[in-house]
Amino acid sequence: MIKTSTQNELIQYVYNELADDACEQLELALTQDLELAESCSDLLMMQQLLDGAAKAPHQRAIDNILNYSKSLSLQS
């Protein structure tokens, strides 16, 4: 059973928000605790899936934004 505090640290770890000293301790624990290592692996997998689930707008929407900005520059 992984402690809640450790699970929270794991979340901070995979999002690069864990302090360096805590990071070192957690990485050591990951080499010794299979359950923790599997939890970390699952979190990283979900991160990767969420990255892939990001959607891209059509280029026309981007062109509209850039053209609007340019039109303001021309006016000033």
Add this chain to the structure above:
Amino acid sequence: MNTNTQLSDSALISLYIAGKESAFEQLVNRHKNKVYTTIYLIVKDSYTAEDLLQDAFIKAIHTMKSGRYNEEGKFSSWICRIAHNLAIDHFRKEKRSPMITLEDGSNVFNNMSFSEDSAESLQIKEDTHARLRELIQTLPQTQREVLMMRHYAEMSFQEIADATGVSINTALGRMRYALINLRKKMLNNNIAYDKNLYSE
């Protein structure tokens, strides 16, 4: 020739305010997908999301060009917060019930490269990502909010805690449950969860 490729957001903003339009183009291209996804996950309609994406960046343009941009925070958090607020406002005005739009998937990965994948694995990825977006909608609101703020708006957990009026441990707990619940939902729905499909 483009010389702004490696510049920070802050440097690009300074160049843009000084009149260099190409710096703004870099900024928009760097953040467009996260901003768009932040909006899309709330309004669930591609066309509305693109309209609001434009509104968000137009607000940003006016703020930066008028010298009112506050450089204290990260640009990505700031623009995603503008987008988030616009999407919520739109949602309230429309008074629509949450509705999951089915996707044809034709433009989902239009700027991503999967050239080494087979047609079959591409389709599996596409289906998985579309289903994942649907499953995000089914999370409890507090979990969905933290997930979107951290993963797509790139706010830190402390920033999320401050913005939502909870402790950082609560924000972390909500994120943890969001990810655990998403994984469970994927497994329960027999959605592809093959690590080999997503390896670099």
